[in-house]
Amino acid sequence: MKSRNKVAFVCTNCGSSFASWLGRCPDCGEWNTITEYKEAAASGEVGSNEVASFAPLKTVLKDEVHPGKRPSGYQELDRVLGGGFAEDQVVLISGEPGVGKSTLLLSVLGHQKKTADSLRSVYISSEEEPRQLSKRAERLNVDTGAIYFSGAKSVEALLSGLEEVVKKEKTGLVIFDSLQGMYLSGNTGLPGSMNQSKEVLLRIVEFAKKHKVTAIVVGHITKEGDIAGPKFLEHMVDTVLFLEGERMGSLRIVRAFKNRYGPTDEVGFFEMGAEGMAEVVNPSAFFLDWEGKAVGKASIGVRQGVRVVFATVESLVVATSLAFPKRVAKGMDGKRLELILAILKKYLKLPVDKFDIYVNVSGGLRVDDPLADLGLAAAVFSSLTNKVFSPRNLFLGEVGLLGNIRPASALSRINKEARRLGFIKVYSSQNIRDITGLKQLSD
Ligand SMILES: Nc1ncnc2c1ncn2[C@@H]1O[C@H](COP(=O)(O)OP(=O)(O)O)[C@@H](O)[C@H]1O
Numbered sequence: 135m136k137s138r139n140k141v142a143f144v145c146t147n148c149g150s151s152f153a154s155w156l157g158r159c160p161d162c163g164e165w166n167t168i169t170e171y172k173e174a175a176a177s178g179e180v181g182s183n184e185v186a187s188f189a190p191l192k193t194v195l196k197d198e199v200h201p202g203k204r205p206s207g208y209q210e211l212d213r214v215l216g217g218g219f220a221e222d223q224v225v226l227i228s229g230e231p232g233v234g235k236s237t238l239l240l241s242v243l244g245h246q247k248k249t250a251d252s253l254r255s256v257y258i259s260s261e262e263e264p265r266q267l268s269k270r271a272e273r274l275n276v277d278t279g280a281i282y283f284s285g286a287k288s289v290e291a292l293l294s295g296l297e298e299v300v301k302k303e304k305t306g307l308v309i310f311d312s313l314q315g316m317y318l319s320g321n322t323g324l325p326g327s328m329n330q331s332k333e334v335l336l337r338i339v340e341f342a343k344k345h346k347v348t349a350i351v352v353g354h355i356t357k358e359g360d361i362a363g364p365k366f367l368e369h370m371v372d373t374v375l376f377l378e379g380e381r382m383g384s385l386r387i388v389r390a391f392k393n394r395y396g397p398t399d400e401v402g403f404f405e406m407g408a409e410g411m412a413e414v415v416n417p418s419a420f421f422l423d424w425e426g427k428a429v430g431k432a433s434i435g436v437r438q439g440v441r442v443v444f445a446t447v448e449s450l451v452v453a454t455s456l457a458f459p460k461r462v463a464k465g466m467d468g469k470r471l472e473l474i475l476a477i478l479k480k481y482l483k484l485p486v487d488k489f490d491i492y493v494n495v496s497g498g499l500r501v502d503d504p505l506a507d508l509g510l511a512a513a514v515f516s517s518l519t520n521k522v523f524s525p526r527n528l529f530l531g532e533v534g535l536l537g538n539i540r541p542a543s544a545l546s547r548i549n550k551e552a553r554r555l556g557f558i559k560v561y562s563s564q565n566i567r568d569i570t571g572l573k574q575l576s577d
């Protein structure tokens with residue numbers, strides 16, 4: 135029987151697939167991104183003359199049990215991974231160029247020697263020369279003695295070579311830096327194209343599962359800054375991590391968008407410096423500005439996975455001459471700021487329309503937790519009315535459209551943590567009924 139090559143049309147931007155070619159992707163709206171794609175019979179598809187094998191579910195489950203994890207050497211990364219890397223886990227890590235992916239991963243390899251010294255690590259780089267990499271290793275104080283390197287770009291050649299390494303020596307982590315720099319020969323599409331990336335990743339996944347090595351694959355983000363990468367790449371891996379941070383700042387945050395082996399709501403904090411990535415185990419110390427009382431400041435607590443992080447919101451409110459006053463929100467969604475301003479206007483009768491308003495979360499933290507609402511309102515209120523709130527007073531509360539303060543989950547846990555850190559007063563739904571309560575607060 136003839137093996138059929140299935141043809142699909144795939145959008146290189148969002149990964150949606152279609153039965154026929156289209157000029158514009160109906161899913162993401164991009165033009166000229168749909169390319170014809172032949173799924174090779176070798177790419178894991180069951181060919182027409184192959185017979186799938188079945189096994190009792192019980193044994194499948196038994197095989198799925200992962201004995202022990204490989205610590206990354208960073209508590210902060212292990213927290214995101216759920217205790218470390220599983221032995222055949224495939225992790226896709228993406229982030230903007232220069233954010234520190236290669237730096238972080240090289241340090242992870244550096245830590246391997248200390249934590250599991252019988253293991254060999256491998257760094258495959260299609261991006262950098264070995265000289266560049268060893269210079270970086272020197273700067274990061276990474277002992278390269280237990281790290282194998284290859285700069286090959288053909289994935290077949292790489293995996294054949296890797297098989298030799300794995301057979302000879304117990305191999306733990308293998309870094310593929312980057313997915314877009316490798317190719318499968320004979321496959322249509324330039325290196326870096328979606329078609330190539332998919333085929334290359336598939337080979338890596340097969341290899342990792344077969345040989346029980348942890349594969350960490352670096353993926354470039356799309357030009358739109360698509361954070362988690364195309365959807366069909368996500369489906370193929372166990373874990374999708376994203377490394378984010380502002381170019382000018384030193385803070386770096388690792389988040390998991392998908393994690394078969396652990397949580398997805400945990401974040402890991404790092405500080406990027408000349409010696410590489412240092413973990414920030416107590417992020418509150420990094421984000422919280424305890425120094426002095428000032429107008430426009432309010433302390434907040436936000437939930438990041440099971441952890442609570444405390445930070446400072448700063449606000450600057452200045453008279454405007456513009457018909458549409460400026461609203462600039464850094465570290466939070468601008469729409470959230472707009473909403474809080476509307477609430478302050480309606481329920482506290484504050485003349486927000488007459489002011490340009492800037493808000494910022496100190497330390498470069500990005501706040502998505504609605505629990506920050508009350509602190510955001512307090513910071514703007516403070517700057518507008520010149521009323522000072524002590525940094526030792528904490529604001530915790532989601533503000534509803536009626537100006538009400540909603541009771542939050544985990545409040546007692548956050549309260550306890552706040553007292554431990556030295557906060558003196560905590561303002562929340564337990565002692566402020568609605569937003570007008572801001573007026574009555576002392577200090
Ligand atoms: N000698 C150095 N001292 C301090 N920082 C450096 C040095 N060389 C590079 N960096 C920093 O490391 C960053 C590159 O990080 P890298 O790990 O290569 O990022 P990625 O792999 O995500 O592209 C640069 O943007 C720069 O800020």
Ligand SMILES: [Mg+2]
Nearest residue numbers: 235236261311
């Ligand atoms: Mg890099």
